[in-house]
Amino acid sequence: MGPRILVFLVVALSQGCTIPAMTDEADFTALKALKDIWKNVPPTWVGADPCGSRWEGILCANSRVTSITLASMGLKGSLSGDIQSLSELQILDLSYNKGLSGPLPSAIGDLKKLTNLILVGCSFWGPIPDSIGSLPLLASLSLNSNGFTGSIPSSIGNLTSLYWLDLADNRLTGTIPVSTATTPGLDLLVHTKHFHLGLNQLSGTIPPKLFSSEMKLIHVLFESNKLTGSIPSTLGLVKTLEVVRLDNNSFRGPVPSNINSLTSVSTMFLSNNDLTGPLPNLTGMNALTYLDMRNNSFDDTEFPPWLSTLQSLKTLLADNPICQETAVTKSYCTVSQPNSSYATPPNNCVPASCFPKQHSSPNCKCAFPYTGLLGFRAPSFSDLGNITYFSVLEKSLMNSFKSHQFPVDSVHLSQPRKDLSQYLDLNLQVFPFGQDRFNRTAILSIGFMLSNQTFKPPAQFGPFFFIGDTYLHFTGEVRGSKKSSSTGAIIGAAAGGSVLLLLLLGAGLYAFGQKMKAEKAIQQNNPFAHWESNNGVGGVPQLKGARCFSFEEIKKYTNNFSETNDIGSGEYGKVYRGVLPTGELITIKRALREWMQPGLEFKTEIELLSRVHHRNVVSLVGFCLERGEQMLIYKFVSNGSLMESLSGKTGIRLDWVRRLKVALGAARGLAYLHELANPPIIHRDIKSTNILLDESLNAKVADFGLSKLMGDSEKGRVTTQGYLDPEYYMTLQLTEKSDVYSFGVVMLELLTGRRPVERGKYVVREVKMALDRAKDLYNLRELLDPSIGLDTTLKGLDKFVDVALKCVQENGSDRPTMGEVVNEIENILQLAGLNPNADSASTSASYDDVSKGSAKHPYKNSKDSFEYSEGFPDPKVEPL
Incomplete structure (x- = not known):
């Protein structure tokens, strides 16, 4: 130990080790305010540095609190508005704390970075605040099993990133909100996969507008409410549905005839309504395994033949007139009371005799398990005596715990039973591994895995929820007052320790810290320090503005590639949203096997893509080539695609001026790829879903990284139907002019609000046939999107149409370049009295500069051939 280190430690100890805190002051103040009104906070919640001293349940990044997870801690108190100061908070999980009550503060809407709001099984009451619709990144909203009252806020329709919506088991009233001309509604949640609204007091009809073919819903759970009217036929448009529960309401009339279009549905509950007419024809619903239509008024007509074609279907028809017919098979009209005394058996051992409050695990070890109720809202089986179901569930739970490396020895299930809502409830015990009790970290981790739906049960169990009990037996703690007495013992022991020991420990920590800092510096300066030299891709990539991510990092940033982070899929593969430790949101495109390139090609492509930086192009943040x-x-773009805005599903109204600016931004991005990259980047799949809008509605061209960077002879069709260059069918080649054609189709989408091919009609052909330049609006009024503002003066619309039609000329040689398209749109904006550079630093002169030069690529002969960062050569450089 060097003398300087000794002097440093002695001085530090003599001054009380006044080392600067790692936690942002405002964050500490907010946490302290919560701590002051909560009872039973973790005993590590001492001092003034939650990040530095690692308060349990708190995660930080860059001195800011990013996560609070405190499931099953026995917290008591309320949630105050002080939480609004945690402006970097992404996850808030206070589940299974029955002692938490009171209203949810409206200040919750100030947490703009929040992605997960999970308050399952608490005792919060009062209305759900409208401000909850102000959380643009929220992916999971779980407020089930509380005491919330009032109506469902229509503002939830603003949550376009929402994946999971669970408001079940509250006391909510009123109607299901859908959008109007002035307010949002649940129909705008086209990317949401779960509508769980059961066990409330909702009334009125299900608005037909609630459902559409663009939705991605897999669960519609509206059971046990006071809903009336008929089942809307629009439900049959949601082809992704797997579970439907409309039982225990007051629905009337026949079941919609198109219900059999839901060919992915496995479980459907329609029981305890007043449905009439013939039994619905479910021919073709081959995935259906459980159908409950009991206690309705279906006609006593001839028994439908389709029932015999669905071999694996369990059908319940009891208490319907049809069951009075003698020809009806009794099995359809009798209800056996589900009963089971199942309990997980010992694993080839003799159960141990344990101390009071301890339990013997399936491995015959005495311990204090973590307990709770595991509930399944729509199981597709009714035979609770079949133990195979439960053994499969036990294995699934254990596999999930092991994959997360949780210290779990075994799980025990018992007392499976159906409740009044036909939920399947089981008692769950989770036993610790290697000791007789869990520590707090383990309970927090297990609780969060079950509350945020990371665990995926076997398919036959359907959607689930978990209500955990307060855990009272933490390792090394004696539960008593607000603060655990172990804290005092630890402090006392530390104070009474040897000064020499402190010095040695401090020196060791200092040396270790210096070593870690050095390694971190090496990693930051050389992010490929661990690049495998034998991975078949040569030396490390030469990147600019991008980095290499490990598989473990991506796994962490996407919450183990959870469904909550799954925001879509395409031909290339699945797309996930992730959060970096800095709080920056990213989009991860995970390639399918059939789309993967040879390693050297992939490396070459990312080297080129990493040098693409432009205001109107989605930036590559990095890549992963591992395992x-x-x-x-890529950087995450918050307002979704242009197509979603044109369809009205994002709630963003694009008037004429906004559409002009979107067209200009997208054109600039595409021109940049064509006219500065060397070799040129041909996008090959320009379409309205590959033009994204950021928070300021700036257009950004996306997915160019999924096409190849091509030379002169690249072949192969990528372009989506309706956008494809007609010349491709003769040449089998895609060129820059192919992108121009596709962009022209996008321009027509901006005009009409229609998809390229809609109801068998091709927008290019429709516009050309209707066009009459001698008439007002070129005779296109009937084709124009009403949202464009037809009651206003659409300055420049005629010239916009002219540019679009030039782009979709049959012959590529007749089409303009993208640089020329940019100039034309800039002129249109000026004609409309607008500054084309009001929201951008790029200038039209930059394109003129390029066209006047002798070389097509201004950097072609320089050593910076691939340093094509920012706009065209102009003294006014665009910002990133």
């Missing part, structure tokens, strides 16, 4: 995976990581 047989190929992933591209």
